[in-house]
Amino acid sequence: MTDFRNFINGQWVATGSTFDNRDPVDNRLIGRVHEAGDAEVDAAVRAAKAALSGPWARLKTQQRVELLHAVADGITRRFDDFVDAEIADTGKPYDLASHLDIPRGAANFKIFADLVRNVPNEAFDLETPDGGHALNYGVRVPRGVIGVICPWNLPLLLMTWKVGPALACGNTVVVKPSEDTPGTATLLGEVMNEVGVPAGVYNVVHGRGPGSAGEKLTRHPLVDGITFTGETRTGEAIMQAAAVGVRPVSFELGGKNAGIVFADADFDKAVAGIARAAFDNTGQVCLGTERVYVQRPIFERFVAALGERARGFKLGRPKDPGVNLGPLISQRHRDKVLSYYTRAREEGATVVAGGGVPDMPDELAAGAWVQPTVWTGLPESSAVIQQEIFGPCCHIAPFDTEEEAIALANATRYGLAATVWTGNVGTAHRMGQALEVGICWINSWFLRDLRTAFGGAKQSGIGREGGVHSLEFYTELRNVCVKL
Numbered sequence: 511m512t513d514f515r516n517f518i519n520g521q522w523v524a525t526g527s528t529f530d531n532r533d534p535v536d537n538r539l540i541g542r543v544h545e546a547g548d549a550e551v552d553a554a555v556r557a558a559k560a561a562l563s564g565p566w567a568r569l570k571t572q573q574r575v576e577l578l579h580a581v582a583d584g585i586t587r588r589f590d591d592f593v594d595a596e597i598a599d600t601g602k603p604y605d606l607a608s609h610l611d612i613p614r615g616a617a618n619f620k621i622f623a624d625l626v627r628n629v630p631n632e633a634f635d636l637e638t639p640d641g642g643h644a645l646n647y648g649v650r651v652p653r654g655v656i657g658v659i660c661p662w663n664l665p666l667l668l669m670t671w672k673v674g675p676a677l678a679c680g681n682t683v684v685v686k687p688s689e690d691t692p693g694t695a696t697l698l699g700e701v702m703n704e705v706g707v708p709a710g711v712y713n714v715v716h717g718r719g720p721g722s723a724g725e726k727l728t729r730h731p732l733v734d735g736i737t738f739t740g741e742t743r744t745g746e747a748i749m750q751a752a753a754v755g756v757r758p759v760s761f762e763l764g765g766k767n768a769g770i771v772f773a774d775a776d777f778d779k780a781v782a783g784i785a786r787a788a789f790d791n792t793g794q795v796c797l798g799t800e801r802v803y804v805q806r807p808i809f810e811r812f813v814a815a816l817g818e819r820a821r822g823f824k825l826g827r828p829k830d831p832g833v834n835l836g837p838l839i840s841q842r843h844r845d846k847v848l849s850y851y852t853r854a855r856e857e858g859a860t861v862v863a864g865g866g867v868p869d870m871p872d873e874l875a876a877g878a879w880v881q882p883t884v885w886t887g888l889p890e891s892s893a894v895i896q897q898e899i900f901g902p903c904c905h906i907a908p909f910d911t912e913e914e915a916i917a918l919a920n921a922t923r924y925g926l927a928a929t930v931w932t933g934n935v936g937t938a939h940r941m942g943q944a945l946e947v948g949i950c951w952i953n954s955w956f957l958r959d960l961r962t963a964f965g966g967a968k969q970s971g972i973g974r975e976g977g978v979h980s981l982e983f984y985t986e987l988r989n990v991c992v993k994l
């Protein structure tokens with residue numbers, strides 16, 4: 511049984527109120543999470559505030575860069591501990607956690623440490639009305655205390671995607687991990703202490719959202735900015751809290767992403783790519799594909815091939831040989847996904863594969879398992895096609911022309927990501943520029959260059975993070991005008 515305590519000002523803080531931490535593989539009770547109340551959230555924010563004028567603030571940029579590289583090296587040094595913590599919380603296959611989640615945890619510190627080492631600033635020579643000159647130049651300063659609210663699907667990856675740039679820019683953070691996945695954020699506190707990050711720079715408060723640590727953090731008056739990854743409707747609530755005191759927000763929200771396959775695509779690569787986008791991480795990736803559109807000449811062949819992929823997964827414990835699909839994060843989320851499986855049937859879907867609950871061995875039967883599922887035959891207005899399910903499922907529909915594919919893909923309130931498979935370079939560029947998303951992958955999916963702008967359009971987000979784009983949220987840009 512693991513005790514997940516809060517990490518405040520470099521110290522571990524237990525509280526009198528705990529909630530269960532369960533392994534989604536078999537619903538076993540594996541930990542207790544100490545819920546932060548008003549006092550703990552206030553202490554964490556005040557520790558972060560105080561750290562802004564302590565040793566952390568006095569570090570030279572190079573010293574801060576070296577410290578963040580030490581954090582990345584600390585994650586790598588304790589790689590197995592981080593993998594075990596992540597798979598205990600999520601049940602995801604070992605192969606996924608060890609190739610995606612944990613390596614990206616280290617990479618997210620390195621990329622921004624290296625960025626801030628070489629950030630140019632702007633300067634202008636102004637010819638003034640008196641015939642003289644003035645020099646204008648930009649100065650970037652840390653925004654201050656950043657509240658970091660995280661989801662449960664890629665816990666370390668998504669938390670460090672925000673904490674990395676925040677610390678690289680000289681801010682301090684108070685992190686609120688998802689109530690479902692306390693492990694790796696807590697473990698990172700140990701690494702922060704091990705490598706000598708000053709107390710108060712990195713803080714972790716555990717709890718839920720409304721009425722709990724999440725909301726308390728977003729409403730704390732000493733929080734200078736809030737970065738959040740999660741559901742769109744949660745973003746609406748956080749935005750209302752941030753409005754008091756006019757705090758800026760950076761949001762990565764929900765999606766209902768399209769996968770578009772043209773008849774001229776490499777068929778096998780397209781099947782493999784769409785299968786990854788639909789089923790990786792048991793479909794719990796915001797960038798994943800739940801709406802597939804296939805050009806009519808290859809529609810039937812593609813449906814059969816993806817259905818075969820869906821039936822080919824091996825479900826089981828994260829470290830069991832050959833396991834390549836885990837459970838959903840929780841019973842609550844499983845109920846949500848299964849409700850869509852029911853609605854699809856009720857709305858007349860053709861169930862090409864899955865559609866229910868898999869037969870699992872007795873010792874796993876209590877886990878949050880669902881079958882990887884493929885549907886066809888539903889109208890575009892159906893809930894399954896319009897609403898984010900966040901499970902291992904997708905609907906496939908045929909299309910004929912580029913214009914039709916673009917119209918189908920854009921007909922959603924979301925605008926996070928898309929994946930397009932084609933052998934025609936003109937089609938690739940026209941689709942990439944016409945789809946109303948933050949990122950469009952061509953003949954690929956979830957291929958990430960951390961220097962690029964990343965974020966959602968429409969109701970999928972506010973702002974862009976990644977490379978220099980992260981500077982806009984994690985620093986304030988001041989201008990100094992000197993009359994010469």
Ligand SMILES: NC(=O)c1ccc[n+]([C@@H]2O[C@H](COP(=O)([O-])OP(=O)(O)OC[C@H]3O[C@@H](n4cnc5c(N)ncnc54)[C@H](O)[C@@H]3O)[C@@H](O)[C@H]2O)c1
Pocket residue numbers: 659660661662663664668686687688689717718719720723724725726728739740741742744745747748761762763764765795796898900926966970971
């Ligand atoms: N755009 C992205 O990059 C991205 C990445 C991952 C997940 N997501 C989205 O997140 C969702 C799944 O994750 P989830 O269920 O954890 O999301 P969620 O919105 O339910 O919760 C996310 C986090 O917000 C906290 N929270 C909830 N209500 C809050 C409130 N009122 N004030 C402050 N904090 C609050 C939760 O405790 C949790 O830590 C999906 O919709 C998915 O699309 C988006």
Ligand SMILES: O=C/C=C/C=C(\O)C(=O)O
Pocket residue numbers: 663664668671762794795796797958964
């Ligand atoms: O589930 C959503 C995944 C988001 C991924 C990133 O934010 C990233 O790759 O930086």
